Amino acid sequence: MEVRDNTHSGHAVAHDVHDHGHDDHHHDHHQTFITKYIFSTDHKMISKQFLVTAIIMAFLAMGMSMIFRLQLAWPDETFPFLESMIGKWGKDGKLDSGFYLALVTIHGTIMVFMVLTGGLSGTFSNLLIPLQVGARDMASGLLNMLSFWFFAASSLVMFGSLFIEAGPASGGWTVYPPLSALPQAIPGSGLGMTLWLVSMVLFIVSALLGGINYVATVINLRTKGMSMTRLPLTVWAFLITAILGILSFPVLVAAALLLVFDRSMGTSFYLSDIFIGGVPLDHTGGSPILYQHLFWFLGHPEVYIVLLPALGLASEVISTMARKPIFGYKAMIGSMLVIAFLSFIVWGHHMFVTGMNPFLGSVFVFTTLLVAIPSAVKVFNYIATLWKANIVLSPAMLFAIGLVSFFITGGLTGIILGDSALDINLHDTYFVVAHFHIVMGSSAIFGMFAGVYHWFPRMYGRMMNKSLGYLHFWITIICVYGVFFPMHFIGLxxxxxxxxxxxxxxxxxxxxxxxxxxxxxxxxxxxAQVIFAFNFFYSIYRGRKAPQNPWNSNTLEWTAPVEHVHGNWPGPIPEVHRWPYDYSKPNAKEDFIPQTVPYSQTPESNRPGDF
Amino acid sequence: MMITILLGTLVVIRLMSVSQMASVLSGEDEDVAQKRDNSMNSIGMMLFMVIGLALMVYMTIKYQPFMLPVAASVHGAETDFLLNINFAVIGVVFFITQVMLFWFVYKYQHNKNRRALFYPDNHKLELIWTVVPTIVLSALIVTGLREWNKMTQGHPDDGMVVQVYGYQFNWITRYSGPDNKLGRSYYKLISDTNPLGIDYSDPASKDDIMTKGNEMHLPKGVPIQFIFNSRDVIHSAYFPHFRTQMNCVPGMDTRFYMEATITTNEMKGITKNEKFDYVLLCNKICGVAHYNMKMTVVVDEPAEFSNWLKGEKKIIDAAPTAELEQNNTTASTVNTEVAL
Incomplete structure (x- = not known):
């Protein structure tokens, strides 16, 4: 096999490999705790850092949702433990109405950004891009490390904002001004809002550093033979996601910056003709609607930044566990590209009732409903992949199927909300809450679970407990439908x-x-998520040792040694000879042919179109 | 409660089978264990699908009485009809795709002695499931947009002008009086006695009538041109029973045309609820008391409405003399433009 040294930091990597290629232990360097676990530049470690941070943040945000669910179901009860938990915000066991808004705000922000953007892309782009394209590491290890540390700082600031006197930001996760601009309007718009903005700017820096790295790695560091049309769909999804992030996050910085100016420097980008707290303010000439345009110019692509990686992970898991090539590989890529393009011209559907010009509304209705076409293609392709498959129901596979189910359920209600005439009566009701929690929240989190169960052996060299995985899946899918399906009725x-x-x-x-x-x-x-957390952390230390290729998968990451080495492969980087979905190929010896197997070795199964 | 119990039982059944699986697993060949897992879980999938779909249908029927009653506006009746068509279309797609998804998972369980069908693509099939959704969506887009255009553009400019004004945390309504024009207002003129900041030097303000507090009245069968604004943060004026909603944005005016078709009294009969009232709610997060920002809406027969309106005081009659005499040179902004 040809040796191919294709990283920028090639010298350092070659050095590692030379020194430690025969070392049975996994200490690549004489690394200290700090260089190995904290300021690591190894993509595999960084991916674990993202994942663990996201899990912690997810538990925090989920805990918040449980508190406000108590309030919504039993508004007249008192819960004395609240006072011991959140102090003055839960005085006498009653949740404070202002803190309720803070909880929904921070719950949304953490879930959308820290968990489903940072946690999902950060974890799996980092883990899988270099391993699946056949690279020694990310294009820039340093930027990658910074990406995590900005993310960690952002999470810390967001967490810290919970502890300040006036409470955290509480204007909803979209933080529309003037509410978010004026501390007179709501206490959370004081220091809490400032910290929210700081946290978001840090987060965007992280997302951009990560995104640039992911794109550069996919474009430049593919191993020999890994053409774009031989990339696993995961990598395609991460690539498109990263491009979406690079194009849309800077607009959120702009929106946030103008908000900072309005808040602290007396400008009037978003403020005009306001009389509050008994006095008229001097701001004049601004438009609060401008903020919404800027916010949703990010905000809508953000939905796909969350969803596409999950769909990519599901594609890979479904094909592998169904022992069948993904149906319509090129259509899957095409539909992701179309979704990504359309995601930039649909933002106005969040604003049908802001008084926007009705003609402009019509255009957004048109573009929004167009998104349903590539989405439908994806769903049909998943179902076609399952048709006449040979399905192994691992926990990851169950979660991937759950994702498809949620994607259908939530996607269909989007057709109603995207129709401006119907949106008028449903806008900002629980129907919307149901819609996006199913299509974006639950789908994406199920994609993340599928990813964790499937690639855990690759991350930690051990297997997660299957029975607990099944238990976790069943409780979660029943409860997710139990939570969000009835919300449609409340909305209606x-x-x-x-x-x-x-x-x-x-x-x-x-x-x-x-x-x-x-x-x-x-x-x-x-x-039930405690089951997952237990399984996750327990298996890191006590899980069954993972075999080299536990799911009989074709992709490159399963050719790297189970024990991590710096540079991923101790010897030369493997060369790629075929696409990643040769499952159950007729006449082949086994029901999978890894990408590293040349056609010359499989004369019995080659087909006319293969070369 | 039924549903809780049913789903709870399902959870317990799953719990039991899973614990069984775990005990079986310990001493068994991996292939056998995986086979068992496959069959348990695929049976679970089928049960989940059948029970889940049954519960969805059951809930849809059971919760009907809690849903909004028949639309009480002209456009609302049309959008409700459209909504039902949309629900029918997506309902069919929902059932077909979910059943296929779960059924295939059940049917094509792993078998060591069998290979999956190597079927990487089929352009004809892909074309079909690109074109068919496109056609269905085109139909939905066309019908939706036709309704949207009708609601937003098809109205003459002469509906009865009513202003709905939001502030933390209540609503004020202003009726334009016989001239059907609202007097100018400017936010710097706002005071305790002039909560809308009306510029009394504008002749159009002379016949304006304001109701503040808990109730607004609307006539049945008269087209109404709502003009919305806010003085502090964004509010959203949401009339669920009229299928009407529009944001109230400080610094700009937004509009909505509608015509109520059912009086409050008639609706009491329709809903068989003597205490029924229409309501105006705030539907954009606006501060700590957001959830309490509401106003009762009463729809009267036109004659009753005129009588009620006659009984209300003109704003100008209640204004303190000092404010009336105030020279309104500061009122430079005319606040009645339609915002884009």
């Missing part, structure tokens, strides 16, 4: 989201039973 009953209590309107009283049902499911779902 006209209940607005972000209401501390549904006492304003007498007609909402009869919905309390649905809210109780939802909260029961939410609490069970939350507790």
């Amino acid at each position: 009953a006209g209940v607005p989201r972000r209401y501390y209590a549904n006492t304003a309107y007498e007609g909402f009283d009869q919905l309390i039973n649905i809210n109780e049902l939802i909260s029961v499911f939410a609490i069970i779902a939350g507790v």
Whole structure:
């Protein structure tokens, strides 16, 4: 096999390999604890750092949701433990109405950014891009390390904002001004909002450093034979995601920066004609709607930044565990590209009721509903992949199937919300909450679970416990549907989201039973995640030792040694000879042919179109 | 409660089978164990699908009485019809795709002695499932946009002008009076006695009528041109029963045209609820008391409405003399432009 040294830091890597290629232990260097676990530049370690940080943040955000679910289901009860837990915000066991808004705000922010963007892309782009394209590491190890540390700093600032006197940001995760610009309007818009903005800017730096690295690695560091059309769909998904992030996150910086100016320097980008706290403000000429345009110019691509990696992971898991090539490989790539392109011209569907020009609204209806076409293609391709497959139901596979189910359920309600005439009555109701929690939240988190169960052996060299994995899956999917499906009905009953209590309107009283049902499911779902956390951390130390290729997969990452080495492969980087989905090829000896096997070795199974 | 119990039982059954699996696993060949896992889980998938779909249908029927009653506006009746068509279309797609998904998982369980069908693509199939959704979506887009255009553009500019004004945490409504024009307002003129900041030097303000507090009235069968604004943060005026919503944005005016078709009294009969009232809710997070920002809406027969309106005081009659005499040179901004 040809030796191919294709990293920028080739010399250093070659040195490592030379020194330690025959070393049975996994100490690549004489590394100290600090260089190995903290300031690591190894993509495999960085991916674990992202994952563990995201898991911690996810538990925090989930805990918040459990607190506000208690309030929504049992508004008249008192929960004395709240006071010991959150102090003055839960005085006498009653959740404070301002802190309720802080909880929904921080829950949303952490879940969308720290968990489903940083946690998902950060973990799996880092782990899988170099291993699946056949690179020794990321294009820049240093930028990669910085990407994690900016992410960690951002998470810390967000976490820290929970402990300040006036409380954290509480204007909703979209932080629309003027509410987010004026501390007079809500206490959370003081220091809490400042910290939120600082945290977001740090996060965006992290996302950009990571994104540039992912793109550079995929474009430049593919091993010999790894043409773009031989890339696993995971890598395609990460590449497109990274490009989306690079193009859209800077716009959020702009939005945030103008908000900072309005908040602290007296400018009027978003503020005009405001009378608050008994006095008129001097701001004039700005438009709060400008912020929404800027925010959603990021915000909508953000949905796909969250979703595409999950779909990529699911594609890989479904094909591998179904022992069948993914149906319509090129259509899958094409549909991701179309979704990515369209995601930049649909942002206005978040703003149908802001008074925007109706003609502009029509354009956004048109582009929004177009997104359903490539999405439908993806769903049909997944289902076609399962048709006449030979399915092994590993926990990862179950989660991948769950993802497809959620993608269908949540995607379909998007057709209704994308229709401006229908959106008028559903906008900002629980119907929207149900829609995006299913299509973006649950789908993406199921993709993440599928990824963790599937690639855990690659991350930690051990297997996770399967039975606990199954248990985790079943409780979670039942509870997720139990939580979010009934929310459609609450929305259709006209209940607005972000209401501390549904006492304003007498007609909402009869919905309390649905809210109780939802909260029961939410609490069970939350507790069930402890099973996952236990399985995860226990298996790191005590899991069964992983075999070289536990799922009989074709992709390159399973050719690297189980014990991690710096530079991924102790010898030369493997060369690639075929696409990644040669599963169950007729006449082949086994039901999978890894990408590293040349056609010359498989004359029995070669097909006319293969060369 | 039924659902909780049913799903709870399902959870317990799964728990039991999983613990069995775990005990079986310990002493068994991996292939046999995987086979067992496959069959247990695929049976689970089928059960989940069948019970899940059944529960969804059950809930849809059971929760019908809690849903919003029939739309009480002209456009609302049309959008409801459209909504039902959309639900029918997505419902069919939902059932077909979910059943296929779970059924295939059940049917094509792993068998060591069998190979999956090597079937990487089929351009004809892909073309079909690109073109068919495109056609269906085109139909939905066209019908949706036709309704949207009708609601937003098809109205004459002469509906009865009513202003809905949001502030933390309540609503004010202003009726434009016989001239059907709202008097100018400017935010720096706002005071305790002039909460809308009306510029009294504008003749159009002379016949304006304001209701503050808990109730606004609308006539049945009269086109209404709502003009929305806010003085502090963004609010959203949401009338669920009229299928009407529009944001109230400080510094700009937004509009919505609608016509109520059912009076409050008639709706009491339709919903068989003597206490029924229409409501205006705030549907954009606006501060700590967001959830309490509401106003009761009463739809009257036109004659009743005129009587009610006659009984309300003109704003100018209640204004303190000092404010009336105030020279309004500061009122330089005319706040009645339609915002884009």
